[in-house]
Amino acid sequence: MPIISAKAVHKAFGAHVVLKAVDVTIRSGERVGVVGKNGAGKSTLGRILAGVEAADAGELQLRRGASILYLDQAPTFPEEWTAEGTVSQGLAAWAEALERHAQATQAIEAADADAQDWLRRQAEAAEDVERLGGFDQQHRIGAILGHLGIADPQQTLATMSGGERRRVALAKILVARPQLAVLDEPTNHLDAETIEWLERHLIDEYPGAVLLITHDRYLLDRVAQRTWEVSDGAVHSYDGGYEEYLARRAERDAHAERTERNRQNFLRQELVWLRRQPKARTTKQRARTERAERALAVESPKQEQSLELSVSVARVGKTILEAEGLAIGLDGREFARGLDLHLVQGERLGIVGKNGCGKTTLLRTLLGQLAPVAGRVALGKTTRVAYLDQFKSVLEEDKTVFEVVVGSEGRIELGGQAIEPRSYLERFGFRGIEQRKPLAALSGGERARVALACLLRQRANLVVLDEPTNDLDVATLSALEGMLVEANLTALLVTHDRYFLDRVATGLIVFEADGRMVRHAGTYAAYRERAAAQARAEPKQRSPAAEPLRPKRSQGLSWSERKELEALPERIDLLERRVSELTAALGDPKTYTDTQRDVAELGRDLERTKAEAEVLTARWEELESRAD
16 A cells, blocks of 8 residues: 655756656555665655655655654754654654553543443554554663664763764654655664664564665665666666666666667668658658657667776885784773784775774774874885775865866876866766866765765875765765776775675774774675674574574563564574575585576575574574563
């Protein structure tokens, strides 16, 4: 059943049209991902559907009584509010359902003459209370804030950073459980572990529909059941997550290319025929001429211009960067310790850990901007650093794109060759009049591309990026990933984007829970797999395999959580049996000679089933640990 439908929605900003006669629908419980280039209109579409912004034309049809909440990229709340108080503001629907339940209960206890009607009302109210989070909301508020990295629910917003306030705003929506949550870049300011928790929560626990506007490709692929692409004012819908979207988009592009090729062939043939004919036309000839004219009037499909990123690589000496026994901190307080590092050419290390653990402090210490608490750091004599800090401090608000990137020199040089400045800016998607835009008028994604353009004109042999993926669209991220890998650059990368890490990083520096900084070889996915296997092997983490999983009833859990806990062992058992069946099938040589079996699909099914089993096992462990 639809929650909201948009018909012929149109939106323009001056001469720039972002949405042209868009028709979209979101149904109950549906999870929809939104992709598209920066400035394509993704956030505008989300705000219009959420009722935050008005369309210029068109119609919105909202189901009666349906609630919609929107996660803004820069939410604002009264500064004196606490985190807990802010989240509680989203519970109006829950409080109303609780009041209805109390009224019905009182009427039943008073032996009202129409008891059957009151029993029905009590049941309906109880169902609404459970759907909106259960009778123990205070516990849910604290739990969700904790999962999102807000340790003190009584902390006031005045003392919080912008990222912490945004996490409070996200918690408010997750606790309120509206029929539709419109989440605009929800992963910004979340660390990788928290994003993984958010994935599980949206899939397993959130009952409403979700519109997910994000550049996080793993989040899109694992959460979205349908993907919208916003492009050239239109919205194209594809079934499935990010991987399915890529496959279907490739098919659409191939079809468009074939259609255009056929049209061009038809036009050539018609022109040849027309030129051979005498000027007097029969009715049949006039019809053929009109058909050719209509074909000529059809606009050719636009060719998307991909970004072209490159960097001038300076000569690399024997030593790039070394650290020994390194401990880092600020103002006499130690954040982390124990790092030994010898960076070699072509190594790209992702730096991961919880928010506030000291990732940026580590970068600044390695670059000599901060003194180490203990140990030593040495940059090579020939090391040339290109550093993009997370605040993109290179940007000057009162200047234009051209002035910030090109500067007073009026020239760009890459690899010893002069490049026309306008051509250089076009590589980053700034064309024509866009190069004269003031930075204050740019979107977050456009500002990030300006910062990249400034960074990559430097001659360097060590690239240091602190949260480079925030606000960048998928096309820019893909271009950046390709450049880092193809140029075999040496890099240090602080990012929460797991897809980015898996494509680019050759290893990791992980901030562990015990305060150590530990080197790990391989991708982020491999690291998480090893960590999960280690956690499963620890006897305190779960019961021995030989023992059945027997959940206990407990007052520490809500009624819905107890029912969920009781059902989980059977669901986990079914998934583990399916994993065994798929593993056996992939290990059977007959599988590879059977033309009726899709081996690749079996492999994908195995990975999906394993992932689902891990998610449910983690959920069982969480509920079991809270049971008395």
